[in-house]
Amino acid sequence: MSTGLVSQDTIVALATSPGANGAIAVIRLSGLQAITITNGVFKGKDLLSAPSHTIHFGTIRDGEELIDEVLVSLFKGPHSYTKEDVVEISTHNSTYIIERLIGLLIKKGARAAQAGEFTLRAFLNGGMDLSQAEAVADLIASENKASHEIAMNQMRGGISNKLQQMREQLINFTALLELELDFGEEDVEFADRAQFEALIQELKVHIVKLIQSFAYGNAIKHGVPVAIIGKPNAGKSTLLNTLLDEERAIVSDIAGTTRDTIEESINLEGITFRFIDTAGLRETADTIEAIGVTKAKEKVRQAKVLLYLYDDKDNTAEEVILQIKELYYEGLIVILVRNKIDLEGGYYPNDMDTAIKDALFPDYSDSLVGISAKDTNSVEGLKNILLDKIREMAIEDQHIITNTRHVEALQHALDALEQVEQGLDMQLPGDLLAHHVRGALRYISSITGDIDVDRDILGTIFGKFCIGK
Numbered sequence: 001m002s003t004g005l006v007s008q009d010t011i012v013a014l015a016t017s018p019g020a021n022g023a024i025a026v027i028r029l030s031g032l033q034a035i036t037i038t039n040g041v042f043k044g045k046d047l048l049s050a051p052s053h054t055i056h057f058g059t060i061r062d063g064e065e066l067i068d069e070v071l072v073s074l075f076k077g078p079h080s081y082t083k084e085d086v087v088e089i090s091t092h093n094s095t096y097i098i099e100r101l102i103g104l105l106i107k108k109g110a111r112a113a114q115a116g117e118f119t120l121r122a123f124l125n126g127g128m129d130l131s132q133a134e135a136v137a138d139l140i141a142s143e144n145k146a147s148h149e150i151a152m153n154q155m156r157g158g159i160s161n162k163l164q165q166m167r168e169q170l171i172n173f174t175a176l177l178e179l180e181l182d183f184g185e186e187d188v189e190f191a192d193r194a195q196f197e198a199l200i201q202e203l204k205v206h207i208v209k210l211i212q213s214f215a216y217g218n219a220i221k222h223g224v225p226v227a228i229i230g231k232p233n234a235g236k237s238t239l240l241n242t243l244l245d246e247e248r249a250i251v252s253d254i255a256g257t258t259r260d261t262i263e264e265s266i267n268l269e270g271i272t273f274r275f276i277d278t279a280g281l282r283e284t285a286d287t288i289e290a291i292g293v294t295k296a297k298e299k300v301r302q303a304k305v306l307l308y309l310y311d312d313k314d315n316t317a318e319e320v321i322l323q324i325k326e327l328y329y330e331g332l333i334v335i336l337v338r339n340k341i342d343l344e345g346g347y348y349p350n351d352m353d354t355a356i357k358d359a360l361f362p363d364y365s366d367s368l369v370g371i372s373a374k375d376t377n378s379v380e381g382l383k384n385i386l387l388d389k390i391r392e393m394a395i396e397d398q399h400i401i402t403n404t405r406h407v408e409a410l411q412h413a414l415d416a417l418e419q420v421e422q423g424l425d426m427q428l429p430g431d432l433l434a435h436h437v438r439g440a441l442r443y444i445s446s447i448t449g450d451i452d453v454d455r456d457i458l459g460t461i462f463g464k465f466c467i468g469k
């Protein structure tokens, strides 16, 4: 790579969480001098003669002063995370020990690592491609089964392999197109245009699927935003409380989580649902009347799912139909929820529910459920609908894109492929076609970093990591 970012420095950082209460901290070094520098402060076995992938007990000393008893793990490049020599020192988890040890290693020639620098080196040294490196950050940030699964798949090269296949197919064709150019005036076609067109079609289908998967991927990664809307006294806060109640016991056990943010989300079978803007809902009645239609629309705009609550005493079917049409936007999942079915005469479904269904299915919604918001069992059906709706977004056996950078690159690649397609229709000469194909290739390759990636882009990507990763 000609990014000029690979440096000869040996870097050092705390690899475990700073300030956490755990028993052990791990300090990591990577670079040419990693083993020599560690050996200079370590009393125990001579690390320079120790084989790779071995662990050694000993002490760290600053001159005569004993700093800690430690375990040192050795990984000799290229058989390490960064592909360089890597040393991991497990110390007792004391802020004092960590500071002293890192200070000592810096004094002996290491340099403090920047955010994401270990993973950046892994990428620059060919240990992983860019999308895999990004997945490392996602994996570390993953908080539930679904986001963990997607990040793990991406880290292990799921998306890279798919993109690699596409690249190879395109490269083969560009090579043939370019060969035609060598023959100049002679009117030869090495690249079969019909086959080429079929290939472009096939690639477009793959890319469109990947782009579509982003809606799901993004929802999984950041949680599915849900808006609860309805008239005053429809039971919005009651429903929210019922949904949150079961979770609360689990949530409050997680040390270090902020209750304020966690409280308003639930985790259903590994998928997080975030109830947006619920502050108003809890204190005042967050109703269309109270917050105004524009505000309600804004709120719904931020949501992927709208839970619209009504009941058969305070609402009319016309009102509900009108408001859903007003609030709807393309792609919004609308779940109509008729509340208070436990009240006398509140049986479900009644004529009102049927009228609403008739007017709104299937263009605005395809889910209507009757509940009693006060009753946990009754809310189960609603939970299942929520889960089903999100799972429907996932395409079977499909790689899932969770990264905005990737989806943008894919969109550009798709545009370029469309230009190739138009070019084929217009029977453009090979050099012009090759130009558009190279454009598509550039965008596809930028996802995995198979072309030189701008320093600024790398800076942005790896800057999001913490120091030590």
Ligand code: GDP
Pocket: 230, 231, 232, 233, 234, 235, 236, 237, 238, 239, 281, 285, 286, 339, 340, 341, 342, 343, 371, 372, 373, 374, 375
């Ligand atoms: P909000 O204004 O939409 O947030 O409505 P609330 O959740 O504050 O509920 C308004 C009133 O309806 C309260 O007195 C609730 O106890 C009551 N309520 C909510 N859900 C139900 C239900 O399923 N059945 C019955 N019988 N009452 C309910």
